[in-house]
Amino acid sequence: MATIAEFLANEHRCCDESFATTEEAAQAGDLAHCRATFREFQAVMEHHFHKEEAMLFPAFEQASGNAMGPTRVMRLEHQQMRETLAGMDGTLASGDLEEFLGQAETLLILMQQHNIKEEQILYPMCDRFLGDAVRSVIQAMRDLPAG
């Protein structure tokens, strides 16, 4: 993978895939399967957030000299998604799949409008600002162990 845009957009697609599997299990009324796939989904999402927050955003902030701009909003949105995921986790614990599906619908839009911003704007800017450092930042994100 040559660019941050490609590398991380691909991760978004993996998260989407995982989301669809969980949602399908909820729709089918399979609580046990839904719990298992949701745990996986939540872990994939958290790992992705962590890569951005620990590696990409600081590198971008340093290269662009701007810590209060786009990355601040992206961190806030990660927090918002974490809260929504925590809410879904609570709903699964109580076994309410109807409520879970409603929260999943909400998360999907929240997640995708965030992805659009990153893929359309932030990642291409990271590729431009980071220049030659792109490869090492990608490697650092690859090497980051899952939380």
Added chain:
Amino acid sequence: MNSAGLSLEQAPPFSVPLRFFLTAPWFLVLAALLLLWQGPEIFASRWLPVTLALAHLFTLGFMAQVMLGALLQMLPVVVGVVVPRPQLTAALIHIPLTLGALALTVAFLSGVPAWFQVAWWLLGLGFGVALIAIHLALWRAPVVSGTVIALRCALGALLITVGLGLSLGGYFGWGWSLPVVAMTQLHAAWGLAGWTLLLVAGVAYQVVPMFQITPPYPQWFGRGFAPLMAALLAAWSVLMLGDWETAARLTSTALAAGIALFALTTLHLLAQRRRKIGDPTLGYWRASMASLLASALLWLATLWIPALGPASPAEWLLGILPILGFAVAVINGMLYKIVPFLAWFHLQAQLFRRAKVPNMKQLLPEARIRRQRWAYLTALLLLLAAAVYPAVFTYPAALALGVTGAWLGINLLSVLRIYRRALHEGLASVAWKKSCG
């Protein structure tokens, strides 16, 4: 490159897009009332003033209304640029556009030049503000994606559509001397195949893959489709005005093929969607793209089969399919995603961690969407039937159109009601906790 002016903040205040979204459905009801009042006579010709009034209730009252409101909301997300003074800008677009659409309807129905003059100033103001505000934002876009390219082409097409529309308004209002028939054709083509189609394409590049979890549009398509269509429209306009009939017909053929390609690509992507659960807005996308494909094929047929020329029902179908089929369906479906999400989003921002926020399906239950969708599909089919057999189908079509418009309006208002209640209760509980807990 400079990132200082970049803002990825989500969004203007809720009222900015909402005022457009809550107004638009009632223009469908007005269109239905006009159809009921005029009866089957309206299908006598597409050139009757009452037909033009009906077309503008759809295109200005419903379509432009939602499209401009959604753009003000979407620009920060897709382009990364905020429209300055959003509340004032929205009011300066929404109020003149709404009043202008009403004034133009009265003008067509009465034939009084003064009403055309009133409509001219109002619509000139509303679109003028919209074009300036949105153009400024689009040209400051820090990254030029396929969507930004399509939006720029769409905005260019809107500029041409509005310019032609105002010129035609000058003909009716002040007696300007103009080639009215040719300009009306151009006005309709730039409005539908330019502004509407290219805006929908630019939005589809993002929302179809993201929300239905499908593969992306091919990259060459995303970057090439909109500029190619805009160039073809420009070539067609010149050829038509210059009376080069064969060349104009060949260019039209290429345009129709391009439209069909977009519809087929989108339908193909939707068929590969990874999200298997029933999404109620999916039906609107399918209906919209099927109507668009049918419009393109019918247009091709009229180009090459003389019997389908002017004064045949094909002419009417070529208005109904792209307007009520393609545009109204996709807009209706998108409203059901945007309005509940924005309600949730603004509740979340105001009540963050202090009270429970209803999720999207609680804000707008799927069953409500599904029922209104049946009303919509019935209205579309009946109106298509009315173009062929006006005597039988006009009144049922008008009734169905009124029902679907009112139902959409009521569904959107119900989201707002739940939003207000949740906000009120949430803030009340916060106040209680502060004083007692």
